[in-house]
Amino acid sequence: MDKQKIIEQIRAHKNQPCLDFRLKTTTEAFTNTLFYTLFDTNTPLLENLEKLEQQFEILVDLACWDADKPCSKVWDRYVQKLPAILEKLNKDAQATLNCDPASLSIEEVYMAYPGFYAIAIYRLSHELYAEGFPLVPRLMTEYAHRQTGVDINPGAQIGNSFHIDHGTGVVIGETAVIKNNVKIYQGVTLGGLYVAKDLQKIKRHPTIESNVTIYANATILGGDTIVGENSIIGGNAWITESVPANSTVFHTPTIKIKPTKNHV
Incomplete structure (x- = not known):
């Protein structure tokens, strides 16, 4: 077996020079950090905001292939929107608690409802989509899709108090x-x-x-x-x-x- 020949053939067919799968794994880590920052009581906010900024800088390096696009300026605008996003998500959680007779507590909605999780990641990704930030919003919602069976494109426009029951x-x-x-x-x-x-x-x-x-x-x-x-x-x-x-x-x-x- 000529391994070097196989390697050369594989390299010859790799025609996507920007296809770095670290973008996918880094996006998933960024998504998890975002979710815990907004909802987990024990998560230190200042520490996590700094961590999120560092993760976002990596995403900028991986996702922004157009050097003229000011991706690095997106974070400052995005982080200021997090309180408003959280306010909307609290309304979504309350809507689920009000609508579903099987929901026993608001804590159950936040931690156990796939529909709520999918909505949360949609809302967090939608603001990046609106900024024109490349690929990352779609990777975020696909990450949620893989975990919940709910496929929400980040470009959709969704109002307040949205409830998805069961979700799959x-x-x-x-x-x-x-x-x-x-x-x-x-x-x-x-x-x-x-x-x-x-x-x-x-x-x-x-x-x-x-x-x-x-x-x-x-x-x-x-x-x-x-x-x-x-x-x-x-x-x-x-x-x-x-x-x-x-x-x-x-x-x-x-x-x-x-x-x-x-x-x-």
């Missing part, structure tokens, strides 16, 4: 807009009506107005699709056009039960 299989696309006091259940998709690369700058995902509940496995597609406020979308519904305010939409399945003969 939820997909929220990049240009989705979700207003205040919205509840969604497992398996819900807020997606595009169809996929084409030239739609990258176009709103492809639906708008969900305030006080809407979307039950399990409902699919709502299209950038022009608006679900009006105070509406209820039933489980397994498939929606590709707008729904007026104060509506109830439900899917009626056909269930047939065929009795079997008893055999001796």
Whole structure:
């Protein structure tokens, strides 16, 4: 076996000079530090803020391939937003406690609810996405996706008091807009009506107005699709056009039960 030849062939096919997987592992460490800084009682705030700044400097070196992009200035703006992000997340946690009869305490929501964790990482990543910071926001939400089964693109716009129950299989696309006091259940998709690369700058995902509940496995597609406020979308519904305010939409399945003969 000619190992040197194999090495040369592998190097020849490595055509992504910036593909340094330290960016992924450093982003995950940064995400964990952020979460603990906001929520863990025993985490020293000053020490962790300094640690976060050091981790972010590494992310700048790894992620900002454009030398003219002032990535190093992002941190000062971002860290000032953390109190407001925490305020929003406390409202999300309270919404979950209020909505879910299975939740026994607010501490349980913070520590055990995958939907809340996914929302937390989304909100922390969204502000970096809004800054145009490359790749890191997506790596943050993919890290949460891997742990929770909830896939929220950091570009989505989500209002206050958002609740995801159970969470597994939820997909929220990049240009989705979700207003205040919205509840969604497992398996819900807020997606595009169809996929084409030239739609990258176009709103492809639906708008969900305030006080809407979307039950399990409902699919709502299209950038022009608006679900009006105070509406209820039933489980397994498939929606590709707008729904007026104060509506109830439900899917009626056909269930047939065929009795079997008893055999001796």
